[in-house]
Amino acid sequence: MAPVRLARAGLNGGSGSLRPSEQDERWNESVTGVRRPARLSGMAMRFLRLLFWLLLALLAALFMGRNWTDVTVDLWGNVQADIKLPLLLLIAFLIGWLPTMIRWRLRHWQLRREAERGRTVSYAPSPAPAPAPTIGPDA
Incomplete structure (x- = not known):
């Protein structure tokens, strides 16, 4: 229905x-x-999405407020850096997330281009070539 x-x-x-x-x-x-x-209408879904992101931002702000302390990071040799804990966690998250996101966006762009050209993408392995006829001493 x-x-x-x-x-x-x-x-x-x-x-x-x-x-x-x-x-x-x-x-x-x-x-x-x-x-x-x-199903929920578009307006209701937009409201729920906005509510979700506002709650997530509130939780992030509370976390940052309670953990705003200096952390000493040993880089190399005797070089040390003092950085706030939430910023360190954000940097670590971005180091892991950005390469994956960039790879996904590039693949999405490539598939869209191929779809616009009318080509299909096949990941099936190509069939093995037929064995060459052998010439033996009996021939």
């Missing part, structure tokens, strides 16, 4: 209330017959 769009106030001229026929359509039935609510 296709997802049902609910009329909302201010969007596409909706009155904000559901018509009687739509009240029963708010629930979608999957292939197994289990009733579940219709």
Whole structure:
């Protein structure tokens, strides 16, 4: 069954209330017959995404505030650097994350270019070449 769009106030001229026929359509039935609510709208998902990032930023700020202490890092020889702990953790995270992200973005760009050209990417191994005929003493 296709997802049902609910009329909302201010969007596409909706009155904000559901018509009687739509009240029963708010629930979608999957292939197994289990009733579940219709998918969230784009506005609701954007709000939830914003709420998630705000909570994550709040937790990061609390962590940084409670752990804002100096850490001495031995670099090489007698060279030492004093750096705040949250900054050290951020640098370590970026050192691990950036190469992976760059590789993923390059691969994504390459696949998009190949799709635009109409080529398909195949990772199947090429078939082994046929063995060459042998010329033996019997020939």
